[in-house]
Amino acid sequence: xxxxxxxxxxxxxxxxxxxxxxxxxxxxxxxxxxxxxxxxxxxxxxxxxxxxxxxxxxxxxxxxxxxxxxxxxxxxxxxxxxxxxxxxxxxxxxxxxxxxxxxxxxxxxxxxxxxxxxxxxx
Amino acid sequence: xxxxxxxxxxxxxxxxxxxxxxxxxxxxxxxxxxxxxxxxxxxxxxxxxxxxxxxxxxxxxxxxxxxxxxxxxxxxxxxxxxxxxxxxxxxxxxxxxxxxxxxxxxxxxxxxxxxxxxxxxx
DNA sequence: TTAACTGGTTTCCTTTAGTAAACCCATTAC
DNA sequence: GTAATGGGTTTACTAAAGGAAACCAGTTAA
Numbered sequence: 001x002x003x004x005x006x007x008x009x010x011x012x013x014x015x016x017x018x019x020x021x022x023x024x025x026x027x028x029x030x031x032x033x034x035x036x037x038x039x040x041x042x043x044x045x046x047x048x049x050x051x052x053x054x055x056x057x058x059x060x061x062x063x064x065x066x067x068x069x070x071x072x073x074x075x076x077x078x079x080x081x082x083x084x085x086x087x088x089x090x091x092x093x094x095x096x097x098x099x100x101x102x103x104x105x106x107x108x109x110x111x112x113x114x115x116x117x118x119x120x121x122x
Numbered sequence: 123x124x125x126x127x128x129x130x131x132x133x134x135x136x137x138x139x140x141x142x143x144x145x146x147x148x149x150x151x152x153x154x155x156x157x158x159x160x161x162x163x164x165x166x167x168x169x170x171x172x173x174x175x176x177x178x179x180x181x182x183x184x185x186x187x188x189x190x191x192x193x194x195x196x197x198x199x200x201x202x203x204x205x206x207x208x209x210x211x212x213x214x215x216x217x218x219x220x221x222x223x224x225x226x227x228x229x230x231x232x233x234x235x236x237x238x239x240x241x242x243x244x
Numbered sequence: 245t246t247a248a249c250t251g252g253t254t255t256c257c258t259t260t261a262g263t264a265a266a267c268c269c270a271t272t273a274c
Numbered sequence: 275g276t277a278a279t280g281g282g283t284t285t286a287c288t289a290a291a292g293g294a295a296a297c298c299a300g301t302t303a304a
Contacts, residue, residue, distance in 0.1 A: 013163050017174065019230025020159045020223070026233075029261075030150065037142045041135050046281050052139065057263055062282065083271055083280050096229065101142070103225040107218065108141025111148075151291075168251050179293055184252060205250050205301055247304080254297070261290070268283075274276085 023100070026071050031056055031064045036094060037101050039074065043089035073097070145222070148193050153178055153186045158216060159223050161196065165211035195219070 027033050031053065038044060038052045050061055065088060068074035073094035077087045090097075149155050153175065160166060160174045172183055187210060190196035195216035199209045212219075 013174075015231065016163075016227050017156065017159060019227045019234060020156055021230070022233055023226045023230035024152070024155055028152065030146070033146055034139065034142055037139060038135075041138075047279090052135075058282065059264095059284085060262065063261095078281095081280095086281060096232070100222075100225040100229050103222040104145045105138050105141045107222050108143070108145035109137065110218070111144055112141060153292095169249090172251095177293095180252065181254085181294095182292065185291095200251095203250095208251060245304100247302100249301085249303105250299100252298085255295090257293085259290105259292075261288100263288080264286095266283105266285080269281095271279085273278080 026073070027097075027100075029064065031060060032068060033101065033104065035061070035064055035068065036073065036090065036097055037105065039088060039090045039094070040098060040101055043087045045085050045087060049088065068094070148195070149219075151186065151189075153182060154190060155223065155226065157183070157186055157190065158195065158212065158219055159227065161210060161212045161216070162220060162223055165209045167207050167209055171210065190216070 027036075034053050034056075035049065038049055044052070046061070046065075049065075050056060050058060053061070065074060065076065069076055072091055075089050075091050075094075077089075079085045079087055149158075156175050156178075157171065160171055166174070168183070168187075171187075172178060172180060175183070187196060187198065191198055194213055197211050197213050197216075199211075201207045201209055
């Protein structure tokens, strides 16, 4: 049984959808992508992250970091400093999201430039 | 006043954050990225979209499409067929999100393959 | 005239997301 | 002893997202 062109294209399309759905499930919510974006510049401590991600409450940050850890994207290490500090960093799997983060960031920059250009014209 | 290396890196980082925040604001919620993903294969009618995006309720689809239209990412056209049909398609601006959608989709496929490989081992 | 189809909207309800503020524990500094 | 710092958790609450089902309007086929 040979599939025709339309079948193949619909298959590709269906896989595409499933892949998008899967990714977005892991990255669901308002904060996860921003957290990963912050960590993509290197490890950060809890309070440091809270400072970077303006508007996030400690509770949310804590919960989202736990989610990300559960999904193997982020690693949590308690450092025996005094007072103790906790370092969060991306796992290699977390780093594999870099192309996604970059694409989002790039688009945001273009978007921003467009807005600025629009304002200058007016 | 010359900025040192650390300043510049923090600037880049800050811009990165803002860009990510801006993008994610436009694409907020559970469905927008999936809708754009569906439309990236070409224009679709309302019921057609609803069929593609499994689990979405008419109310949500309607609302999300309105949001996307307001933000200039999607175009809505009423076709004078009988019964009337409504066609949704990406604007050029909407299409400019293709790299984001593709990055997400690609990662999802890798993720899925990883899961499958994991299952086979066990 | 009754039903079906497209493209919704409305209502009611539940779940999840999100917030602020208080609290907790260990440590070290004053 | 009292405050400050780091890294949280708990409580109590509000706002927003989301879902199921009913409903509606125009058209057309049986």
